[in-house]
Amino acid sequence: MVELILNTKFIRQYQNKFPLIRKEAILNPEVLSEEGEIIHLVDANHQFVAKGYYGEQNKGLGWVLTYNESEKIDTSFFKNRILTAINKRQPFFNDKYTNTFRIFNGEGDGIGGLTIEYFDGYYVINWYSEGIYSYKQQVISALEEVIDYKAIYEKKRFDTKGKYIDDDDFVQGTRGEFPLIVKENGMNFAVYLNDGAMTGIFLDQRDVRRVIRDKYARGKHVLNTFSYTGAFSVAAALGRASKTTSVDLAKRSKSKTIEQFSINGIDFEQQDIYVMDVFDYFKYAKRKEKKFDMVVLDPPSFARSKKRTFSTAKDYPGLIKDTLDITEKNGVIVASTNTASFDMNQFKKLVDKGFKESGEKYQILEEYSLPQDFKTNKQYKQSNYLKVLIVKKL
Structure with missing residues (x-):
């Protein structure tokens, strides 16, 4: 000590x-x-x-x-914290339309640096420092005492050079067959628990995907930028969008997006999928006079390509301006960021700046933050990192 x-x-x-x-x-x-x-x-x-x-x-x-000096940090400590967290998620375990969610959310559940996600009987532990990883045996022993599982996987996210430690993610149990098809609000998603840092879906956007499908997509041409595996595009297509266009710079985003469409019975050949820089796509769409009824903006907090770097705090207003050029009147923009360093009010100012500099008026229709299973710590505001605004261009 x-x-x-x-x-x-x-x-x-x-x-x-x-x-x-x-x-x-x-x-x-x-x-x-x-x-x-x-x-x-x-x-x-x-x-x-x-x-x-x-x-x-x-x-x-x-x-x-x-905050209790006599409390020991041992298997029993981890078991109590994990069991408390799981008990709070019982409604999710009982939901027949959703079988993937977060069962333990770092400092929100009392152990910063540790998150655990559930994928239809498979568990993935995320370790965010060597310090918490040193408690691996206690955490796994605690998990074994409180859950039944098909297998446990892990993601080590603490390499000093900022790169993911890419070794075998399997810990114990029976190895899964991948892709594993999981359900979220009745939508299917293919996930890979054994394939590097990403699983194929960001669980924190569950509520946003649902509202896009249920409320906003019908009859709309939807552009999904920074589309990753196309999860927002799937939600829009299942919500009867007239068409979706997905754009991401990563080469494998195309095959991953095709896979997500296919497992939902959507004809991917009726959708547009581009592997290119989003900012280059904006120029292309403007040149071709393409217009969209709805645009999803969910960029990484910080990204670097050969041509440019993107930082939310600096570049989001410019992203809004580029989007407005190709958004129909009365079109909807889903503006999202997972940057923890500023709050919702500051994010609203960035969005407002983009609209003002374009000379456009807007109305905020809805706002979203983390879903219920992503429990936050009220004393640490950064734990509620997700900010999503659904904005109508007037």
């Missing part, structure tokens, strides 16, 4: 159960040596404030696990 002395001005924050061990809050970070070691946060008089673990993420030095 290592004692970290808190800067006086941060003590109240941790007494109020702030979960992230921030670098600037610590006076003696040099005492840290090995990721995974247990930390006691103390005041200048060495009075206990909180207990956590050392695990470097881009967000900080580690996470608080408990």
